[in-house]
Amino acid sequence: MERMILPQAAWRRRDGLVELCDVLGAAEGKVRFVGGAVRDTLLGIDVADVDLATTHSPDRVIALLKGNGIKAVPTGLAHGTVTAVLTGGPVEVTTLRCDIATDGRHATVAFTDDWQEDAARRDFTMNALYADPLTGKIFDYFGGIDDLDARRVRFIGDPLKRIAEDHLRILRFFRFHARFGDTPDEAGLDACTERANDLMALSRERIAAELLRLLVAVHAVRVVDLMIDHAIFVPVLPEIESTRQLARLVSREAEAGIDPDPIRRLASLLPADTRVADDIGARLKLSKVERRRLVSAAEPVGDEPATVIDYRLGRELAIDRLLLSDRPEKDVTSLLAWESPALPLTGGALVERGLRKGPEVARTLRRIEEQWIAEGFPDPARVNQIADAATAQFLRASSSE
Structure with missing residues (x-):
C-alpha cells in the first residue's frame, strides 16, 4: 500500500504545535515529526506523545524557543533532547544524531544534519518514519511503511x-x-x-x-x-515457564470488564509462592506498592465473600486475588458497584460505654469489627447493639477478676 502522506489527525492540531514547528524552521525543512506519532497515525491508533527531530543543535533549539516565548526544558542535552512546554502538552525536540560509541547499555552520540544517518541509529523500521509538518510528506529510509503493512517488527x-x-x-x-x-x-x-x-x-x-x-x-x-x-x-x-495462567487471566479480565494490569499479569506468570513473588519484586526493583501486590497475588483467596476480601485488602488487591483464583467473574463485577464501608464506631464510643483507654478498647473494637464483617456490614443501629453487648461482656469479665 502506498502511504507517503501523513493523514490529518487530531494531535496535529494541538495548541502550540504548528507555532513550534514554524519556530523550528518547518518551512526550510529543518524539523519533522518522527517515530511513534507517525507510526501510530498510519496505523489509525490514537497518539499520546509527539516527538520532533531537527537539524538544529540543542543550544540553537533552546535559543529559538526562548526567543519566541516557548518554555524550553533541557531534559536530555547529552543526547540532544529539549522539551518544549506547550499548552497542548509537552513535545520532545531532538537533534539528529549518530552513535559514535555504544556498550550495550549506553550510547555516546554526535550530532548530524543527515536525516538518514539519524534514522539508521533507530531500532526498528517502523520507528524510523519521519513526516514534514507542513505537507505531511513521509520520509521512509528503510522500508518502514511496508513493514507496517505487513505487521512486521x-x-x-x-x-x-x-x-x-x-x-x-x-x-x-x-x-x-x-x-x-x-x-x-x-x-x-x-x-x-x-x-x-x-x-x-x-x-x-x-x-x-x-x-x-x-x-x-x-x-x-x-x-x-x-x-x-x-x-x-x-x-x-x-521462573516464567508457562502462559497458561496468563491466558486464563486475560480472558477473565475481559469477561469482567476489568482493564489489563501489568503487575497482575506478571503475578499470573509466577509460581503461587509468596517468597518467589517477593524475590522477583526485589530483583526487578519494583516499588513497595508493586511488590506488595505481587506478594498478595500469590496468597490463596479463601472462601470469604468478595465484599469481605475487598474490605480487608482494598479494591486493587482484592481484584487481583479474585481474578487469579477460581472464583466466578461475578465476584469481581459485584465489587465494581459496591463501596467498601467504614466501621460506624470509634474507640471513643467504647470509652463512653465504660472501657478504659488503651489496649482493652483496641481489642474490643477489633472483636466488634469482626462480628460486623461476619454479619455482612449491618447498619449503625446494629453496630451499636453489637458494641453494647461486647462492652457489657468485657465489663462483667473485668469485675469478676
Whole structure:
C-alpha cells in the first residue's frame, strides 16, 4: 500500500504545535515529526506523545524557543533532547544524531544534519518514519511503511549489531511485536534468541519497564509464549515457564470488564509462592506498592465473600486475588458497584460505654469489627447493639477478676 502522506489527525492540531514547528524552521525543512506519532497515525491508533527531530543543535533549539516565548526544558542535552512546554502538552525536540560509541547499555552520540544517518541509529523500521509538518510528506529510509503493512517488527540493518548497541532492544523487539506484530521477523527472532544472555547486563529497572509494558499489549499471551519457547526469560526470569495462567487471566479480565494490569499479569506468570513473588519484586526493583501486590497475588483467596476480601485488602488487591483464583467473574463485577464501608464506631464510643483507654478498647473494637464483617456490614443501629453487648461482656469479665 502506498502511504507517503501523513493523514490529518487530531494531535496535529494541538495548541502550540504548528507555532513550534514554524519556530523550528518547518518551512526550510529543518524539523519533522518522527517515530511513534507517525507510526501510530498510519496505523489509525490514537497518539499520546509527539516527538520532533531537527537539524538544529540543542543550544540553537533552546535559543529559538526562548526567543519566541516557548518554555524550553533541557531534559536530555547529552543526547540532544529539549522539551518544549506547550499548552497542548509537552513535545520532545531532538537533534539528529549518530552513535559514535555504544556498550550495550549506553550510547555516546554526535550530532548530524543527515536525516538518514539519524534514522539508521533507530531500532526498528517502523520507528524510523519521519513526516514534514507542513505537507505531511513521509520520509521512509528503510522500508518502514511496508513493514507496517505487513505487521512486521524488523530491525534496521543487522539485528545482532543493533542488539550489541543496546541489549534492551531484545525486549523491545518482543514488546513491539506484542503490540503491532503478526508473524515475527525470523532474522530478528534468531538474533534475540542468540543474544538472550545479554539481558543480564541490563539494569533490572529497564527490564521491568519493558516487560510490564509488554504484558498489557494486545498479543501478550502469544508473544510471551514465543519468548518462553526461545528461552528469552531464562537469563533473568527463569521462573516464567508457562502462559497458561496468563491466558486464563486475560480472558477473565475481559469477561469482567476489568482493564489489563501489568503487575497482575506478571503475578499470573509466577509460581503461587509468596517468597518467589517477593524475590522477583526485589530483583526487578519494583516499588513497595508493586511488590506488595505481587506478594498478595500469590496468597490463596479463601472462601470469604468478595465484599469481605475487598474490605480487608482494598479494591486493587482484592481484584487481583479474585481474578487469579477460581472464583466466578461475578465476584469481581459485584465489587465494581459496591463501596467498601467504614466501621460506624470509634474507640471513643467504647470509652463512653465504660472501657478504659488503651489496649482493652483496641481489642474490643477489633472483636466488634469482626462480628460486623461476619454479619455482612449491618447498619449503625446494629453496630451499636453489637458494641453494647461486647462492652457489657468485657465489663462483667473485668469485675469478676
